[in-house]
Structures are given as C-alpha cells and as structure tokens.
Amino acid sequence: MTERMTSGSGPLDLVLGGGMPRDAIILLVGAPGSGKTILAQQWVFANASPERPALYLSTVSEPLEKILRYGQTLSFFDARSVGRTVWYEDLGVTLRDHALKGVLERLRDLIRERQPSIIVIDSFRAMHPYADRSSGFRRFLHDLAGMLSAFPVTSLWVGEYEEEDILRAPEFAVADAIIALGTVHSGQRSFRALQVHKVRGGGFRPGKHAYRLSADGMMVYPRLADAGDSSDYVLRSERVPSGIQALDDLLEDGYWPGASTLVAGPTGIGKTLMGLHFVFHAVQQGERALIATMQEDPSQLERTVSRFGWTLEAENLTLMYRSPVDLHVDEWVYELLAAIEATGASRVLLDSLGDLQAAAPDETRFREYVYSLLHRSSRRGTSMMMTYELPDLFGVSRLTDIAASHLADNVVLLQYAGFTDVMSRTLTVLKTRATDHEAGVREFQITLDGITLVPPAAE
Incomplete structure (x- = not known):
C-alpha cells in the first residue's frame, strides 16, 4: 500500500x-x-x-x-x-x-x-x-x-x-x-x-x-454506513423493565438490554411521554441516560418532565437538543455517538425519527443512519427508544416508509380510538424480537402517575 x-x-x-x-x-x-x-x-x-x-x-x-x-x-x-x-x-x-x-x-x-x-x-x-x-x-x-x-x-x-x-x-x-x-x-x-x-x-x-x-x-x-459485522459480542442475558408500566404489563419478561424500540403514533398521543418514562426509569436506577430531542427546547421539556416529578438537571442525565431547522444529519449522528460513548448511557431517547428523516439528504442515506446507529448501540449494550409521528389519527394501516420498523427490535403502536365525546388512547405491541408479548389492543390513560393501562371491561 x-x-x-x-x-x-x-x-x-x-x-x-x-x-x-x-x-x-x-x-x-x-x-x-x-x-x-x-x-x-x-x-x-x-x-x-x-x-x-x-x-x-x-x-x-x-x-x-x-x-x-x-x-x-x-x-x-x-x-x-x-x-x-x-x-x-x-x-x-x-x-x-x-x-x-x-x-x-x-x-x-x-x-x-x-x-x-x-x-x-x-x-x-x-x-x-x-x-x-x-x-x-x-x-x-x-x-x-x-x-x-x-x-x-x-x-x-x-x-x-x-x-x-x-x-x-x-x-x-x-x-x-x-x-x-x-x-x-x-x-x-x-x-x-x-x-x-x-x-x-x-x-x-x-x-x-x-x-x-x-x-x-x-x-x-464520514458517511455512516456500517457494513454487517458478524463478530461476536457480549449480550446480557437478564431482562429489564421498560419503565413504562403499561408496556411492561404487555411484555412477558421485559426488554433485552441493548434493544431498540420504535414508538409510532399520531400527534399528542403520548410518544414523548413514553420515551421520558423509559429514560427516567434508568436515571432513577442510578444509570446514565441521554435524551436527543428535536421536538422541544430545554425549557419546554423541563415544564413537561416536572409535571411527573422529574428534572432535566439530574446528574446522570444528558440532554442533547438540536433545532430541526438547521440540522445536519451527519454531524448530528456523530455528535450523538460521541455523547453516548462519553456518558456511558444505558438508555437513549431519540425524539423524533421524523425530524431526522426530514433533514436527511435522501431515503437511502437515512436508512443507513438508522441501521448504523442501532447496530452500534446494540453492540455497546445501549437501549434506544425512537418516536415517530404518524399522519393518521385513526385506523393506521402502515407505520413508516423508511424501514425503521423492521430494523427496530420492538415496535409499539399508539392510536386514538372511538368517535365518542372523549377520544380514548390505545396501545398495541406489534413486535418484540426474541421474546413474547400480549398482542391485543389495550386502552391506556395519561395521568400524573404516567401511562397506565385501563382494566378491560368485565364481560
């Protein structure tokens, strides 16, 4: 050479x-x-x-x-x-x-x-x-x-x-x-x-x-497009709670460490809140966590988290906020990977995948970003939750056209239901890789205690 x-x-x-x-x-x-x-x-x-x-x-x-x-x-x-x-x-x-x-x-x-x-x-x-x-x-x-x-x-x-x-x-x-x-x-x-x-x-x-x-x-x-790596790496065998009671109730034994989760649903359904539960569960356990957001600036997000007794000032929490208006995806991805490495975060919330998609030069490059990001997170044992906004409020027929759903280990669908005086929210676990889950459509509520399932009506 x-x-x-x-x-x-x-x-x-x-x-x-x-x-x-x-x-x-x-x-x-x-x-x-x-x-x-x-x-x-x-x-x-x-x-x-x-x-x-x-x-x-x-x-x-x-x-x-x-x-x-x-x-x-x-x-x-x-x-x-x-x-x-x-x-x-x-x-x-x-x-x-x-x-x-x-x-x-x-x-x-x-x-x-x-x-x-x-x-x-x-x-x-x-x-x-x-x-x-x-x-x-x-x-x-x-x-x-x-x-x-x-x-x-x-x-x-x-x-x-x-x-x-x-x-x-x-x-x-x-x-x-x-x-x-x-x-x-x-x-x-x-x-x-x-x-x-x-x-x-x-x-x-x-x-x-x-x-x-x-x-x-x-x-x-450099273009982030990791080739497939067949070399062995350590996968922890214990399951961990998601930190979201409504979700844990539908899972058999919790999540594998290092797993990725896509939470998809329409506006206002509770995607960001589900991600915050996921992250702050790690914070409360003494683990390090990271929030990468393009949805809300720090002041707006602090107002949201404070309602549930959390704070962005937690010592073991890192916030990475970037405006989606002037977002350069390549720079952002490397910055996120560096932050994960520097902090040793065990959980990451990416809010939202749609903003990242809009900033990407083309669909192929975006697929490469998502694959490489999830691949690297899995190998280092970092669990990642990604939110994605769907345009349909009712009757969702597909998730995304960016193949993120098949790359993620777990896929959760949030929807609105009913045309009564008060709309209800529903949660469905569509996919959990290498584990079992309850596949039904379950109603949930958002209270000051967070996201909780509504008990099924007695037959």
Missing part, C-alpha cells in the same frame, strides 16, 4: 483510507467557495516541518496577498512557520509574461532552492488558457509530472473543475488521487459533501461525505 500522510483532518484521513498518498499528485477540485484553499492550507500546516518544508504557489485565480490574508483568520495558520517551513510564492507574473514554459523554469528553480516535500498549486486550472495550442497543455503536464517525479515531493493541484471535467481534462489521468468538493441539494436545504474518486495504490471509502467549514478548517463527517 502507498505510504500516507495526514490531510490535516482525522476523519478525512479515514475517508481516504489512511490519509493523502505520499510522493503523489493529488487533484483537489470543486466550485468556488467549496473550501479547496482552506483544505490545502490545512494540509500544508499539518505536515510542514524544517525537514519537510512546504511550497504554496498561487497562479492567476486569486492574488497571493488575499490567500495569505484569509489564511491568517484560520486557527491552524501559524505565522511563525511562514518563511521557515511554509513558503508562499506568486507564479501569476511568471505565467502572464512567460506562459507555461516560464512556470516550469520557475518551479524548477524553487524546488532546487527550497527543497520542498509538499507543493500546492492554486489554481491549477487557471493555467489552461496559457497553453500555446491544443497540445501545449498536455506537453506541460508531461514535463511537470516528470519534474515532480524526480523529487520526493507530494503535490496538490487545486482547481475549479466540474464533474464532467474528470472524464476529459488530461490532468485527471496524471493524478494519483482525486478529491472533489461540492454541494448536495435536498429540497430547500443544501449540504457540503466531498467524494474521493481515486486513490492509486490503496482503498478509500466510497460515496459522498458531509463536511463543514469554519475557522478551524474543514471538519469531515
């Missing part, structure tokens, strides 16, 4: 299969504003050293002064390294006055003078118009690739290329790795996403991976 070096981002290194290939030509492409220059400088400052200096070359797309001025606003930019381990040079004048032949001569002189191990050319595509004829740029590519191959140097060519350019532009055939930055549109939402098209001599993670840009550089969220 090709020797690798860090990209400056640990998650991006995972996507690349171990990092940037060393002593290679890497093409970093994308539309203006996609973060190419940020990633290029992040890579430079993460790797440059007195023994392996970096050379950053601007051409004619952006003035070198502008690149430097913006770079200084980034947290990883180390002004003390400039002129010592990171050297900036402007090729714009050389390109304008002497075309591509002059660029080759100037680059050869800079390599001899600076002895760099890392070279960035930003922007590479901007040099295309300076070729003397149709074959001139290919000849320039041949000479440039030959020059770079003669030195132990890793070069990053940055350019404003489009997807179709990958098939026709000659530099893509020369490149050892291709990283494309872009934007995915889903309804009214837009998400930044990167895709690795090629890494010669090594594997990489396929598909599109979300990323964010900030003053700390590029943060990448």
